[in-house]
Amino acid sequence: RNISNLVYLWMITVDIITCTSAFHFGIGRLFPVMATPFFLRYPGFCNVFGFLYNISSRLSVFLVALQSILRSLSLVYPFRVPRKRIIVKIIVLMGIVNMVQATIPYWRSKTYHYDRYVLLLQYGIVA
Secondary structure, eight states: OOHHHHHHHHHHHHHHHHHHHTHHHHHHHHOHHHHHHHHHHOHHHHHHHHHHHHHHHHHHHHHHHHHHHHHHHHHHSTTOOOOHHHHHHHHHHHHHHHHHHHHHHHHTTOOOOOOHHHHHHHHOOOO
């Protein structure tokens, strides 16, 4: 495959993960009475979606920047084909760095959770 197609495929995958990880915010806003007890009962649910949202937003910005760099290189050097292995290694390395960076708050027992006071103020729900 062409390296540009591969980067576009990864960009689409990261965008789908971003949209999926933000899905529960919309459910909580549309149906607060039904969704809020579910989210409060299962804190791991919030942690997984918070982690995915954190990583996917960073990777999305990185992939757009990488695509811009590849386009600039193709304009400057029109007859030079970028090496696929190097680009894949850069993307994998950046993915690993982002995953380690996103897990650092968990090392100190920081977790994502719904704030009970915000729920009380916004929805009048006592959790």
